[in-house]
Amino acid sequence: xxxxxxxxxxxxxxxxxxxxxxxxxxxxxxxxxxxxxxxxxxxxxxxxxxxxxxxxxxxxxxxxxxxxxxxxxxxxxxxxxxxxxxxxxxxxxxxxxxxxxxxxxxxxxxxxxxxxxxxxxxxxxxxxxxxxxxxxxxxxxxxxxxxxxxxxxxxxxxxxxxxxxxxxxxxxxxxxxxxxxxxxxxxxxxxxxxxxxxxxxxxxxxxxxxxxxxxxxxxxxxxxxxxxxxxxxxxxxxxxxxxxxxxxxxxxxxxxxxxxxxxxxxxxxxxxxxxxxxxxxxxxxxxxxxxxxxxxxxxxxxxxxxxxxxxxxxxxxxxxxxxxxxxxxxxxxxxxxxxxxxxxxxxxxxxxxxxxxxxxxxxxxxxxxxxxxxxxxxxxxxxxxxxxxxxxxxxxxxxxxx
Numbered sequence: 001x002x003x004x005x006x007x008x009x010x011x012x013x014x015x016x017x018x019x020x021x022x023x024x025x026x027x028x029x030x031x032x033x034x035x036x037x038x039x040x041x042x043x044x045x046x047x048x049x050x051x052x053x054x055x056x057x058x059x060x061x062x063x064x065x066x067x068x069x070x071x072x073x074x075x076x077x078x079x080x081x082x083x084x085x086x087x088x089x090x091x092x093x094x095x096x097x098x099x100x101x102x103x104x105x106x107x108x109x110x111x112x113x114x115x116x117x118x119x120x121x122x123x124x125x126x127x128x129x130x131x132x133x134x135x136x137x138x139x140x141x142x143x144x145x146x147x148x149x150x151x152x153x154x155x156x157x158x159x160x161x162x163x164x165x166x167x168x169x170x171x172x173x174x175x176x177x178x179x180x181x182x183x184x185x186x187x188x189x190x191x192x193x194x195x196x197x198x199x200x201x202x203x204x205x206x207x208x209x210x211x212x213x214x215x216x217x218x219x220x221x222x223x224x225x226x227x228x229x230x231x232x233x234x235x236x237x238x239x240x241x242x243x244x245x246x247x248x249x250x251x252x253x254x255x256x257x258x259x260x261x262x263x264x265x266x267x268x269x270x271x272x273x274x275x276x277x278x279x280x281x282x283x284x285x286x287x288x289x290x291x292x293x294x295x296x297x298x299x300x301x302x303x304x305x306x307x308x309x310x311x312x313x314x315x316x317x318x319x320x321x322x323x324x325x326x327x328x329x330x331x332x333x334x335x336x337x338x339x340x341x342x343x344x345x346x347x348x349x350x351x352x353x354x355x356x357x358x359x360x361x362x363x364x365x366x367x368x369x370x371x372x373x374x375x376x377x378x379x380x381x382x383x384x385x386x387x388x389x390x391x392x393x394x395x396x397x398x399x400x401x402x
């Protein structure tokens with residue numbers, strides 16, 4: 001999917017000058033929409049500045065921020081390209097959170113798995129353990145997004161920057177909720193259970209149980225909000241090289257959609273069940289912060305919300321690797337651990353979930369990037385750590401990577 005020249009120029013401008021922006025495509029649509037908005041005087045970019053305006057939003061997994069970050073639909077690509085304000089200065093990603101330099105070690109995952117498994121055998125329930133892969137790429141976020149968007153046209157796809165979150169891109173197949181203000185209909189889904197796309201036959205008990213936990217939780221949350229709930233037949237949902245069990249769920253009633261999104265997120269599909277206990281265990285055993293992975297992301301257009309669980313995503317920042325300019329990316333994936341889970345199978349599942357996006361980062365035969373032992377705190381320098389001139393090797397560094 002090739003972005004238009006105007007959108008490409010606007011994305012590069014926003015990354016260079018740290019203007020909050022989003023480029024997104026709705027599921028099944030080829031058209032990419034670009035919007036941007038300037039941050040407020042404290043360099044904040046809230047999604048919901050009022051109750052009606054169109055906007056993009058992106059939330060954290062912990063779901064405990066004082067407001068949801070995002071982008072108001074104030075500026076088009078043409079307006080960004082013509083924007084000139086000598087008083088507006090980029091902060092060179094200095095105040096944003098950062099990706100991790102190192103990937104999750106296999107030994108760290110083993111320790112986390114070993115810590116939760118005995119409790120699950122004793123008490124039941126589910127804990128979603130995640131890992132991250134840290135990769136260096138010579139490609140810009142825009143080029144990665146163009147390639148990734150083209151591979152995943154049935155999903156919600158986005159590339160964004162806000163001061164609160166930094167740079168994220170993703171392609172998520174999981175609907176958190178979609179609302180239709182005219183009819184009062186709210187659509188959501190229970191998406192859990194994973195296996196290779198070429199595997200046929202009956203699903204095993206572990207995946208069926210994992211998916212049922214998510215379905216029960218979502219329906220319980222919707223009914224607690226006073227909504228009438230209709231559970232539709234179980235089906236499968238494919239995403240590139242893997243597929244999931246999916247139960248579509250409809251609901252009707254009068255409810256605050258932002259409050260309902262907050263109540264649903266994070267679902268047991270990305271956290272576990274009982275949810276609060278699982279979230280506490282995740283915080284104790286995982287060696288990385290999830291940031292926006294597993295939170296929700298989406299758009300409000302014409303008063304209707306289109307919210308998705310933030311999966312198959314990457315968190316990025318401009319860096320140099322031993323003097324070579326590029327971007328550092330954290331790719332996230334997780335799997336639901338229950339009493340019957342096998343550690344090696346769960347690790348391989350996370351490998352499958354990150355494989356496609358990692359191949360986009362690294363390029364053919366790995367020629368566009370690096371992963372592994374070369375990525376160290378001594379070899380990777382974040383752009384914000386370079387001298388104020390923006391030089392590390394006598395050459396100017398451009399945060400758009402161009």
